Amino acid sequence: MNAILDWLPPDLAQYPAAAPRETVDSERGRRPRAPGVAVDVTHVAKRFGETQVLRDIDLAVRPGEFVAILGHSGCGKSTLLRLIAGLDRPSDGVVSVDSRRLDGAARTTDTGDTRILFQEARLLPWRRVLDNAAIGGTGEAWRTKARATLDRVGLADKADRWPATLSGGQRQRVALARALVSEPRLLLLDEPLGALDALTRLEMQVLIEEVWQAQGFTAILVTHDVAEAVRLADRIVVLDQGRIVETYAVEQPRPRPLGDAELGRIEQRILDRLMRRKAS
Numbered sequence: 001m002n003a004i005l006d007w008l009p010p011d012l013a014q015y016p017a018a019a020p021r022e023t024v025d026s027e028r029g030r031r032p033r034a035p036g037v038a039v040d041v042t043h044v045a046k047r048f049g050e051t052q053v054l055r056d057i058d059l060a061v062r063p064g065e066f067v068a069i070l071g072h073s074g075c076g077k078s079t080l081l082r083l084i085a086g087l088d089r090p091s092d093g094v095v096s097v098d099s100r101r102l103d104g105a106a107r108t109t110d111t112g113d114t115r116i117l118f119q120e121a122r123l124l125p126w127r128r129v130l131d132n133a134a135i136g137g138t139g140e141a142w143r144t145k146a147r148a149t150l151d152r153v154g155l156a157d158k159a160d161r162w163p164a165t166l167s168g169g170q171r172q173r174v175a176l177a178r179a180l181v182s183e184p185r186l187l188l189l190d191e192p193l194g195a196l197d198a199l200t201r202l203e204m205q206v207l208i209e210e211v212w213q214a215q216g217f218t219a220i221l222v223t224h225d226v227a228e229a230v231r232l233a234d235r236i237v238v239l240d241q242g243r244i245v246e247t248y249a250v251e252q253p254r255p256r257p258l259g260d261a262e263l264g265r266i267e268q269r270i271l272d273r274l275m276r277r278k279a280s
């Protein structure tokens with residue numbers, strides 16, 4: 001059993017079933033089933049030995065907000081996400097989720113209802129699709145929920161397939177379903193679409209926006225893709241050499257159409273900011 005736990009992504013290694021939650025209406029007319037949590041990162045620094053990776057990070061994420069973290073390779077995006085997941089400990093400062101301070105000692109998150117998606121789907125190859133989606137719970141009711149979630153992500157007809165027989169995009173859909181079955185209140189996305197082709201990527205962006213709107217969880221997305229950040233996020237935070245150097249609010253209504261002129265302008269501004277640093 002331990003070998004399986006080591007193999008699983010950290011968020012699945014301990015995977016408590018989610019308790020039913022109250023349904024609330026948000027100001028945007030969404031009807032979230034699992035209201036999101038607030039995330040507070042206060043004066044956070046992270047060092048690995050002599051290497052200073054994050055410096056004086058302050059980031060407050062509102063419940064139900066969708067925040068994207070952008071920045072050049074190696075600027076500390078994934079490190080920040082791991083701190084928010086409770087998988088690592090800040091060298092200085094405090095990370096709190098739902099007003100609960102994380103101590104970084106968890107194999108999974110301390111709050112129990114945070115889920116993480118990675119660039120690789122991390123499915124168990126010896127389990128069929130439905131059994132992968134249902135990891136993290138037991139019993140018929142959970143399997144029924146897993147089946148309904150597969151349906152939600154467009155894979156109802158793939159429930160009995162083996163992961164190896166799916167495309168990369170379909171595998172990521174299974175990973176998304178597995179994360180959503182427990183109705184997480186915080187979904188952390190570490191470049192989950194990074195390995196997909198452009199069209200599949202766009203389809204997945206639409207799906208992620210739909211489930212986020214329907215469920216109301218808080219979402220934090222790490223990405224290199226400026227267009228993706230602009231398409232999905234309420235707010236974009238740009239990291240550079242371990243610091244937050246810029247924040248952009250994206251207030252366009254949803255769903256956000258491809259080719260929207262205002263989104264294009266925001267994208268260009270962010271690209272200019274990123275390239276300015278590259279040139280200097």
Ligand SMILES: Nc1ncnc2c1ncn2[C@@H]1O[C@H](COP(=O)(O)OP(=O)(O)OP(=O)(O)O)[C@@H](O)[C@H]1O
Nearest residue numbers: 048051053071072073074075076077078079080224
């Ligand atoms: N466990 C670790 N030990 C030592 N150094 C680390 C560790 N984790 C990350 N780093 C270093 O911290 C820096 C930031 O890494 P991180 O993965 O957070 O960057 P990133 O912005 O997510 O990069 P990318 O976009 O390429 O994924 C890198 O220089 C990396 O080598």
